[in-house]
Amino acid sequence: MLFRIQTLYIVFASIVPIIWFFSNPSVSLLDPLRLPSFLFFLLVSFLLSIISVFFYKKRLNQIKLIKINILLNIFPLGMELCDAFFSYRDYETYNRIYSLITVVSIIVLLLLANWAINRDEQLVKSIDRLR
Numbered sequence: 798m799l800f801r802i803q804t805l806y807i808v809f810a811s812i813v814p815i816i817w818f819f820s821n822p823s824v825s826l827l828d829p830l831r832l833p834s835f836l837f838f839l840l841v842s843f844l845l846s847i848i849s850v851f852f853y854k855k856r857l858n859q860i861k862l863i864k865i866n867i868l869l870n871i872f873p874l875g876m877e878l879c880d881a882f883f884s885y886r887d888y889e890t891y892n893r894i895y896s897l898i899t900v901v902s903i904i905v906l907l908l909l910a911n912w913a914i915n916r917d918e919q920l921v922k923s924i925d926r927l928r
Contacts (some may be wrong), residue, residue, distance in 0.1 A: 801917070804850055806910035807863070810903050811846030814839035817899040835896070838873040842866055842903060856918045863911045867904055874900045 818839065849862040877896050 803910040803913035806906045807846050807850050810906035811843050813903050814843050835873050856914050860914050863907050867907050870904050
């Protein structure tokens, strides 16, 4: 079904990168070499989330897409953590924290969606066993 809690989690996970991009005042302060890769991962995350919403009838494929999305969101998290630990620039602290919160919130929302889809799949399997 389209109106399930996992759909809300996935939709929120697709909205968060858009909100980050348009509400982040310091996008221009990002390193020009790092900005395209970070935006690429956020765009791919957005697209995978939107695609996985429409796979609501094929739960196993939806779970696979969400797992791929989680793995792809680990890369920007790693980039941000690496930059936070090995960079000595303090003027971008707000930007780093905001970016870390964005990526972590996407991962948490996708994990919650994955958990809800697995729970639905187990419920369907248990009902099929009773037939």
